Amino acid sequence: MKAGVKSSGKHWKKWINKTLVWQVLLLAAGVLAILAGIYREEVRTVLMKAIYICLECIGIG
Amino acid sequence: MAKRSRRFRKTVQGVWTVLTNGYIIGFFKGKIYTGKLKNICVPGLNCYSCPGSLGSCPIGSLQAVLGSAKYKFSFYLLGFFLLIGTLFGRLVCGFLCPFGLIQELLYKIPFMKKIRTFRLDRPLRWLKYVILAVFVILLPLFVVDAVGTGSPWFCKWICPAGTLEGGIPLVSSNPALQGVIGFLFHWKLAILLITVLLSILIYRPFCKYICPLGAIYALFNKISVYRYHVDREKCTGCGQCEKACPMQISPVRETNHLECIRCGECKEICSACAITSGFSLGSKKKGKES
Structure with missing residues (x-):
């Protein structure tokens, strides 16, 4: 019984660490990727698409 | 309590929709906002050709970058x-998506018997991932014209949000656009009409079966910082949460399921207070499952 509790505790700890590691990694990767996108001037493409009426989006073009 | 929480969510949805579509003058002039705020994407599905829109639609932007001749990948x-x-x-779907709010309001219309689930309900939920892969990524990337530019296939052929938020207000207030209406506009109008009718019968049908943005966020549900927790010791197994879930999942057996839009209905119905939610790095205390 004790061994079972111990092993489930260990499993739990492992799971917490895994989730935390994933969260931190993905958040860091997200920030870095956004910065890379800004550096590559992708934002300009987004802006250029967004400030003119998108004819395809509204069903014209 | 349940009513207060529901009202809070509706308030957040309403305020967010107004804030991100606050360029009111655009509706009267039949023009769209052209300022620098459109460098930034809003988290929900919100057409950037909506006259009031102050930000960019992330799905439209993704197709624009993938379909451009200059880039074939979007880090941004x-x-x-x-x-x-x-x-x-x-959580974005439940709180920050204007098109989600519109569907929820349509579902409030009392009309015949509401359809909670049907035979193909579960398999059809995978359709949004196919739409994401094919219409949002592959077709804009590979079906290109002579200069290497691809079309926004999802926006062009499927998205009813663009027709409702952009097409109808712009065409009705801009005479120049009225003259160039053709097959595509009628096709998109038909899709919008079907979506509206289905939304009266089924809770958020577009979010469940079609939305590629929901498909992207769903992939993060299991590990997102904002998450749901079920205290197994408190749970009595009454099944009330499962009955209350408008997305037809079991919050206890399938906590943080791909389809969970964090609407909070399960939390509110739980008399044992076994379901909680919040922002947590890693996970909550031992004894609770996320």
């Missing part, structure tokens, strides 16, 4: 999805 959008998805998961 990847980063945006990683950041928003990891922080919120599908």
Whole structure:
């Protein structure tokens, strides 16, 4: 019984660490990727698409 | 209590929709906002050709970058999805999506018997991932014209949000656009009409079966910082949460399921207070399952 509790505790700890590691990694990767996108001037493409009426989006073009 | 929480969510949805579509003058002039705020994407599905829109639609932007001759990969959008998805998961669908709000309001219309589930309900939920892969990524990337530019296939052939938020207001207030209406406009109008009718019968049908943005955020639901927790010791197994869930999942057996939009209905119905939610790095205390 004790061994079972111990092993489930260990499993739990492992799971917490895994989730935390994933969260931190993905958040860091997200920030870095956004910065890379800004550096590559992708934002300009987004802006250029967004400030003119998108004819395809509204069903014209 | 349940009513207060529901009202809070509706207030957030309403305020967010108004804030991100606050360029009121655009509706009267039949023009769209052209300022620098459109460098930034809003988290929900919100057409950037909506006259009031102050930000960019992330799905439209992704197709624009993938379909451009200059880029064939978007770090900016990847980063945006990683950041928003990891922080919120599908909380965005439940709280920050104007098109989600519109569908919820339509579902409130009392009309015949509402359809909670049907035979193909579960398999059809996978359709949004196919739409994401084919219409949002592959077709804009590979079906290109002579100069290497691809079309926004999802926006062009499927998205009813663009017709409702952009097409109808712009065409009705801009005589120049009225003269160039053709097959595509009628096709998109038909899709919008079907979506509206289905939304009266089924809770958020577009979000369940079609939305590629929901499909992206769903991938983060299991590990997002904002998450649901079920205290197994408190849970009495009454099944009330499962009955209350408008997305037809079991919050106890399938906590933080891909389809969970964090609407909070399960939390509110739980008389044992076994379901909680919040922002937590890693996970909550031992004894609770996430």
